[in-house]
Amino acid sequence: MKRVAVIGAGPAGCAAAINLKKFSNIEVLLLDKATFPRRKVCGSGLSPWTLELLDRMGIGNTVRKAAYPIRAGIIGGVGGTAVELRSHYEAAVLVRSQLDTILAHEAAHRGAQLIEDTRVEELIRENGRLIGIKTNQGNLEVDAAIVCNGGTSKLASAKRPGNTLRSLMGWYEGVDSIGDALEIYFDPMVKPYYGWVFPESQNRVNIGICYDAAYGDLNARQRFQQFIEERLGKRMRHASQIGYLMGHPIAVTHKPTALVQAGVLVAGEAGNLVDPATAEGIHTALASGLLAGEFMGSVLDRGTEPSFQKLAPYTQLIQKKIAPRLRAGNWFLQAAKTPILDLALRFGSLKSVQQTLLWVIAGV
Numbered sequence: 153m154k155r156v157a158v159i160g161a162g163p164a165g166c167a168a169a170i171n172l173k174k175f176s177n178i179e180v181l182l183l184d185k186a187t188f189p190r191r192k193v194c195g196s197g198l199s200p201w202t203l204e205l206l207d208r209m210g211i212g213n214t215v216r217k218a219a220y221p222i223r224a225g226i227i228g229g230v231g232g233t234a235v236e237l238r239s240h241y242e243a244a245v246l247v248r249s250q251l252d253t254i255l256a257h258e259a260a261h262r263g264a265q266l267i268e269d270t271r272v273e274e275l276i277r278e279n280g281r282l283i284g285i286k287t288n289q290g291n292l293e294v295d296a297a298i299v300c301n302g303g304t305s306k307l308a309s310a311k312r313p314g315n316t317l318r319s320l321m322g323w324y325e326g327v328d329s330i331g332d333a334l335e336i337y338f339d340p341m342v343k344p345y346y347g348w349v350f351p352e353s354q355n356r357v358n359i360g361i362c363y364d365a366a367y368g369d370l371n372a373r374q375r376f377q378q379f380i381e382e383r384l385g386k387r388m389r390h391a392s393q394i395g396y397l398m399g400h401p402i403a404v405t406h407k408p409t410a411l412v413q414a415g416v417l418v419a420g421e422a423g424n425l426v427d428p429a430t431a432e433g434i435h436t437a438l439a440s441g442l443l444a445g446e447f448m449g450s451v452l453d454r455g456t457e458p459s460f461q462k463l464a465p466y467t468q469l470i471q472k473k474i475a476p477r478l479r480a481g482n483w484f485l486q487a488a489k490t491p492i493l494d495l496a497l498r499f500g501s502l503k504s505v506q507q508t509l510l511w512v513i514a515g516v
């Protein structure tokens with residue numbers, strides 16, 4: 153029996169644990185510093201391709217039952233223009249405390265040992281080989297590890313091409329004109345990134361901004377306030393804020409690399425695997441977690457030592473299966489830095505423009 157520590161029980165860790173448990177001779181410890189349900193600062197938007205992946209994992213329907221269904225997208229640009237895009241695509245919003253609890257419990261149901269309230273502090277190596285992990289509850293012997301502890305991870309840190317975006321978001325009730333659309337606005341105070349309004353129910357939304365500090369000199373609160381006043385204005389007349397505004401860095405890349413160490417694979421945002429334009433990271437976390445679990449499982453199942461050489465092809469797998477979407481995100485980001493997007497949105501009432509936008513966004 154081999155023992156694998158999956159560090160972090162967000163979407164990447166849960167997906168990795170689920171695929172590792174397909175190998176009957178592997179014991180899986182799924183560790184998280186938090187206790188579920190736990191809070192995660194996130195817009196909680198589930199794209200059509202995330203729902204598809206959850207279907208393939210056998211939990212799409214459980215997620216849909218708990219989620220708020222989304223049938224359209226409203227995209228806005230500089231100057232207040234906005235276009236509503238409706239299509240056959242199905243998306244959803246499910247607050248992360250609920251989504252991640254469903255995922256963590258599913259991983260436990262499939263045989264992973266979910267160990268909550270346990271912070272992993274270090275990977276323990278002997279002669280370059282991984283032999284265990286140090287946690288705040290004591291040391292554990294393991295044969296391998298999959299690091300999935302999110303964008304602020306220090307456990308498998310490496311120089312990776314990428315960027316760290318800033319974000320600030322809050323939750324509100326009573327915002328006017330909330331329907332079944334995700335609203336995304338490429339407004340001047342956050343451009344080339346965006347502000348959003350994502351409905352979690354008919355009455356409750358999360359509103360946030362994501363931006364690159366290199367663009368503009370306002371701080372996060374000033375940008376957020378400006379977004380609320382200039383974009384949402386009168387719609388906030390009857391709105392009340394629930395709790396505090398919260399920020400979190402978002403680690404993004406369009407060139408995934410440095411995802412392997414001896415005995416260790418990195419998945420999800422711990423490896424910067426987040427779309428550099430949209431900051432969508434749940435899909436890539438699930439997809440990379442599944443690949444990491446499958447890859448590590450097959451190496452250990454053959455009785456092979458998980459050396460750096462044996463694990464190295466995992467990076468190529470990520471580059472083949474996940475990098476194209478991240479690269480497409482980067483092209484979209486480059487376009488968003490030019491007037492192209494605003495120009496397209498100005499002619500947004502034209503069916504052909506709507507179809508092109510939908511095609512580009514679905515492609516990204």
Ligand SMILES: Cc1cc2nc3c(=O)[nH]c(=O)nc-3n(C[C@H](O)[C@H](O)[C@H](O)COP(=O)(O)OP(=O)(O)OC[C@H]3O[C@@H](n4cnc5c(N)ncnc54)[C@H](O)[C@@H]3O)c2cc1C
Pocket residue numbers: 159160161162163164165183184185186192193194195196197198270271272273300301302303319320321360400401402419420421422426431432433434435437
């Ligand atoms: C403001 C904001 C809005 C976003 N909106 C969206 C969106 O709408 N849609 C979308 O797809 N993506 C969105 N993202 C990105 C998305 O939230 C992340 O990319 C995604 O959660 C990454 O999943 P993960 O499993 O890699 O890491 P995480 O979800 O961050 O999970 C990491 C887990 O590791 C645990 N952990 C951390 N350190 C340790 C440790 N030392 N030991 C043990 N456990 C540890 C944490 O408690 C956590 O449970 C957003 C991000 C932000 C910041």
